[in-house]
Amino acid sequence: MSENLKTIRELAEELGVSKQRIQQIIAKLSPSKTPNKDGNRYVLNSRDVKNIKEFMGFDKDKSSTSESTNKLVDYDVYLDVIDSIKEKDEQIKSLLEVQKQTQNLLDQQQRLALQDKKLLEEYKAEIKDLKSLNMPNQGSEKDIFIPKKNSVKKTQKKNKKWWQF
Template sequence: MPKTIRELADEFGVSKQAIRKKLDTNFRANYVQTVTRNGVQTLVVINSGYLLLKQHFGGGNNRKFREETFTSNTGNTNIDTIELLNQQLLIKDSQIKEKDEQLKSMQKLLDQSQQLQLIAEKKIEKFKTISSKQGEHDTHNLKKKNNTWWHFW
């Protein structure tokens, strides 16, 4: 038998406001009906909705598990979840594309760095070769000068 918000609040030992907070749009669409009782239109929760609320407000140590069960059993949540996951996939795809571009850029910079290092090593080698030849030449000139200097004595 369908129950009103007040009946549910009394049964679960919570406030009517706590019950109303759980009656989101999806829950209302699937588990709440408007009926006329004593000439007044009243919101009532059908049996399947009652069971979901009972799971949630049942208490105990598994409250988080029960909340997840409650939210996962509501009607359009699956559609909303799929849309959210699709949006996240699109974001991840764009992030992966950006990372690929960054990797290409980094590879190009690495290649340039290696080329510059190779050029620098060649220049150092060339400088060593020139300086060693110049050193030999200077040593040879110094010997000549030494010979010339001894020649005057």
């Protein structure tokens, strides 16, 4: 390309950064400072290069050859990393809180299951006691059921209807 126009790749090589970083910076630039496209490629003129370098924090007074060797630290990258670390820390804290709540719920469930088991055992013991109270003693004469003749006659009379005659 000509001396005045550069591609993203050429600028990235000159500045010692990746093409993706240059594309990120172009996306962050205001619409008035966004470079023109030739087809689907950005064509960077000297003004676009200057805007990108200023955004990256390169010293404005130095020449382009000294800028590539003496660049300032790209604080945006560090800020992005710090922000992502803070975001991950918040996610970890929320996950730990959820884990703590889940553990509490599990403990409650286990306690309730143990209480249910104890109640079932108590109910079984009560039922067993009630059954033993209601069971007739074997061998006692009072508990043996002997039908009486009078009761049989009464049931026969009750069963007779008028149409049976």
